[in-house]
Amino acid sequence: MMLWTIIGMAFVTAVPRVVPVFLLEKLNLPEWGRKWLSAIPYAALGALILPGIVTVIEGEPWIGLAGGAAAVTTAWLRAPIMVTVLVAIVVVFLLNGF
Template sequence: MILAIIIGMSLVTMVPRLIPAFIVNKIQFPDWMNRWLNAIPYAALGALIFPKIMDVIPGKPWIGLFGGAVAVIISLLGVNVIFAVLGAIGAVYLLNTYEIFHFF
């Protein structure tokens, strides 16, 4: 009985995820919808990343915002994403180190 429930729940979850994979190539979307659909990954990443940017150093949200700004600037320069991540980490580290030693 439990095995039947597990198989049933997996099918109910899997079918809605597989259907778009098979029909998306057969449908022609308008340009505005394609632009909107292309923005979804960026919106999802922003919703996942931004709250944690504010929490990098508890009680000091400006450090995380500075690191996020550095990452955005490096990304706008067209540099590889790993360098944007490393630049943000370095900026947060340097700013946090500077603040610790100067007791801000």
């Protein structure tokens, strides 16, 4: 029974990831459709990151927002990802009062 459960979970996890690859490859989408679909990963990333940013220090969401703003600014300047992460950590650390 456990083996069938694992196989079933693997199937329902894989199908939504694999099927769109084959379907979207065959579709001839208009330019606005392609732009809309290309924005989905950024929207999902924002939805995953923003709650963590505003709750990094309990009761002081501005500290997390400042760290996030520092990370966005550093990334905008095309710094390497480790530099971006370290800048955000240092900003939150300093604003939290060590």
